[in-house]
Amino acid sequence: MSGKPKLHYFNGRGRMESIRWLLAAAGVEFEECFLETKDDLAKLQKDGSLLFQQVPMVEIDGMKMVQTRAIGNYIAMKYNLYGKDLKERALIDMYVEAVIDLNELLMTHAFQPADKKEQHFATIVDKATNRYFPVYEKVLKDHGQDFLVGNRFSRADVQLLETLLMAEECKPDILAKFPLLQSFKARISNIPTIKKFLQPGSQRKPPLQEKDVPKLMKIFH
Amino acid sequence: MVGKPKLHYAKGRGRMESIRWLLAAAGVEFEEEFIETKESLEKMRNDGSLLFQQVPMVEIDGMKMVQTRAILSYIAAKYNLYGKDLKERAWIDMYVEGTTELMGMIMFHHFQPADTKEKNLALIIERATTRYFPVYEKALKNHGRDYLVGNKLSWADIHLLETILMVEEFKADALSTFPQLQAFKGRTSNIPTIKKFLQPGSQRKPPTDEKFVAMALKVFNS
Numbered sequence: 001m002s003g004k005p006k007l008h009y010f011n012g013r014g015r016m017e018s019i020r021w022l023l024a025a026a027g028v029e030f031e032e033c034f035l036e037t038k039d040d041l042a043k044l045q046k047d048g049s050l051l052f053q054q055v056p057m058v059e060i061d062g063m064k065m066v067q068t069r070a071i072g073n074y075i076a077m078k079y080n081l082y083g084k085d086l087k088e089r090a091l092i093d094m095y096v097e098a099v100i101d102l103n104e105l106l107m108t109h110a111f112q113p114a115d116k117k118e119q120h121f122a123t124i125v126d127k128a129t130n131r132y133f134p135v136y137e138k139v140l141k142d143h144g145q146d147f148l149v150g151n152r153f154s155r156a157d158v159q160l161l162e163t164l165l166m167a168e169e170c171k172p173d174i175l176a177k178f179p180l181l182q183s184f185k186a187r188i189s190n191i192p193t194i195k196k197f198l199q200p201g202s203q204r205k206p207p208l209q210e211k212d213v214p215k216l217m218k219i220f221h
Numbered sequence: 222m223v224g225k226p227k228l229h230y231a232k233g234r235g236r237m238e239s240i241r242w243l244l245a246a247a248g249v250e251f252e253e254e255f256i257e258t259k260e261s262l263e264k265m266r267n268d269g270s271l272l273f274q275q276v277p278m279v280e281i282d283g284m285k286m287v288q289t290r291a292i293l294s295y296i297a298a299k300y301n302l303y304g305k306d307l308k309e310r311a312w313i314d315m316y317v318e319g320t321t322e323l324m325g326m327i328m329f330h331h332f333q334p335a336d337t338k339e340k341n342l343a344l345i346i347e348r349a350t351t352r353y354f355p356v357y358e359k360a361l362k363n364h365g366r367d368y369l370v371g372n373k374l375s376w377a378d379i380h381l382l383e384t385i386l387m388v389e390e391f392k393a394d395a396l397s398t399f400p401q402l403q404a405f406k407g408r409t410s411n412i413p414t415i416k417k418f419l420q421p422g423s424q425r426k427p428p429t430d431e432k433f434v435a436m437a438l439k440v441f442n443s
Contacts, residue, residue, distance in 0.1 A: 052319050053352055063311060069290065070314035077307055086298055090284060093291035098273050131274055 005030040006059040008044065010219060012212065013205045014107065015068045016056045018100075018159060020204065022072060024197035025158045026079035032203065038219050072096075076155040088150045095136070095148055095156040099163045102132050106166045110208045125174065128167050133178050136160055140180040146187060153191065161188045169207050226251040227280040229265065231440065233433040234426045235328065236289045237277045239321075239383060241425060243293055245418035246379045247300035253424065259440050276441075293317075297376040309371045316357070316369055316377040320384040323353045327387055331429045332438070342391060349388050354399050357381055361401040367408055374412065382409045390428050 005023060009016035011034040023030050035041050035055065045053045051066045058065045061078075065071045076082040076092075083089045105124050112120045139148055148156040164185050167174045175182050189198055197204055208216075226244060230237035232255040244251050256262050256276065266274050272287045279286045282299075286292045297303040297313075304310045326345050333341050360369055369377040385406050388395045396403050410419060418425055 051315060051356055052322070061308075063308070065311060065315065067315050067318035070311060070318050073314050074307065074311045077310070086295065087282075087284070089298070090286060090291060090295045093294055094272060094286065094288045097288035097291050101273075135272060 004028075007032045008035065008049075008057040008059070009055050010035045010216065011205070012208055012216070014056075014208075017205055018068065018103070018162060019056060019058060019071050019075065021158050021162045021197065022075045022079075022081070022155060024203065025153075025191070025193050026075065026081060027193045028075075028079065030203070035219060041219055069100075072155070081153065081155040081158070083150055083154055084152070088154075091149045092154050092156045095139075096159050098132055098135070099156075099159045102128060103163055103166065106163070106170060107208075109170065110210060110213055121170070124167075125171055128174060129177065133175070133181060136184075137178045137180050140184055146184075157184075157188050158194070161185060161194070166207075225249075228253045229256060229270070229278040229280075230276050231256055231433070231437060232426070233437070234429055235277075235437065238426055239324070239380060240277060240279060240289065240292055240296070242379055242383045242418065243296050243300075243302070243376060245424065246374075246412070246414050247296065247302060248414045249296075249300065251424070256440065257436075262440055290321075293376065302374065302376045302379070304371050304375055305373075309375075312370045313375050313377045316360075317380050319353055319356060320377075320380045323349055324384050324387060327391075328429075331434050345388070346392055346395065349395060350398070353384075354396070354402060357405075358399045358401045361405055367405075374409075378405075378409055379415070382406060382415070387428075 005028065007016055007019065007030055009032070011032075020030070035044070041055070044050050044055070044057070049064050050057055051064070054066060056066065056068055056071060058071050060071075060074070065074060073082075083092050102124075105120075105127060109117070109120055109124060136148065143151075145151045147153050148160065161184075164175065164181060175185070188194060196202060226249065228237060228240065228251055230253070232253075241251070256265070262276070265271050265276075265278070270285055271278055272285070275287060277287065277289055277292060279292050281292075281295070286295060294303070304313050323345075326341075326348065330338065330341050330345060357369065364372075366372045368374055369381065382405075385396065385402060396406065409415060417423060
């Protein structure tokens with residue numbers, strides 16, 4: 001039975017956003033089922049839909065897939081966004097894993113207690129501009145190609161763009177010292193499927209607002 | 222140039238241990254270079270060996286690979302421990318991510334302050350016995366086969382065994398209500414390459430102790 005993938009999560013970015021990005025970039029239409037209350041989550045847990053009692057969960061190709069990375073890997077492979085061989089996959093994995101690390105920092109910012117927020121922000125900016133961005137800037141500089149790996153659009157490009165945009169939401173001039181990342185951002189944003197996803201009305205979710213944090217904590221804690 | 226993979230990490234389990242397990246299970250000999258001081262870590266950072274300034278780092282097939290999962294995925298695929306197709310890979314990934322979460326809790330536990338350690342341990346055991354172990358118990362029961370996925374040894378089995386043994390170090394009878402997992406543990410431990418790795422004198426590292434935690438905080442905390 002082939003239907004559109006169906007995403008189960010709350011109506012926000014969280015751990016599902018990278019999956020939305022990947023599906024959208026691959027031009028795959030998908031449906032979403034939003035958890036609004038603790039009961040919604042409990043229902044899914046009780047009916048055996050969630051292998052480890054957690055979301056994200058994506059119904060795809062007859063499976064109820066869980067675990068963000070497993071889902072991301074599957075989609076990337078299926079839609080040829082994972083390089084042409086083992087070595088390209090290795091590079092893509094390295095780049096994606098680091099981006100995930102930076103994403104974690106960005107994602108957890110909204111949940112920081114007020115007295116830790118400023119320090120956390122400083123850490124984000126420090127890591128982004130000293131540890132992560134220089135690597136991707138150098139990769140692009142060294143090979144001079146449009147895409148991170150194998151001169152071909154891959155999952156690494158999608159996830160990096162997602163993170164660059166999130167980082168800019170945090171600090172608008174965060175890419176000031178990274179000219180190649182700036183042109184990468186513009187270039188990848190213009191890919192038709194991604195351009196569409198970046199337009200209002202798409203399934204891309206807005207940044208988490210502080211006012212939404214308590215509601216989230218109620219569902220997941 | 223084909224040489225043995227070379228592992229760069231502290232002399233302890235941490236994030237490198239799953240990599241040691243996978244290489245050992247695959248029957249691949251490897252070398253290790255232990256980072257014992259902040260200076261040696263800085264040296265590696267300065268000479269460009271560490272893509273994101275962090276370890277684990279594994280020199281393999283002409284690459285200096287970093288990021289634990291990237292390294293593990295590469296090894297699993299290279300040594301045919303990643304299933305035969307996309308769907309099997311999906312299941313292996315899901316199972317491995319589950320055990321990775323549980324192992325992550327254990328890793329994190331070692332760095333907890335003394336006053337929260339006991340509560341944290343109780344949470345680990347609770348999660349192990351109510352969230353994670355039941356999944357693998359059920360998987361084995363449902364298909365009745367020796368291995369988790371595709372009737373063949375895979376990364377998922379190796380990772381599960383590693384996790385089971387780690388949990389048992391905290392609570393020796395953690396598997397008491399999981400007969401399938403007990404049999405799985407017995408069976409998988411007897412696979413020659415794994416049996417060898419479980420013997421004294423192998424490159425398997427001992428349980429994390431306070432000394433390791435202190436060193437790790439000193440050398441790696443940045």
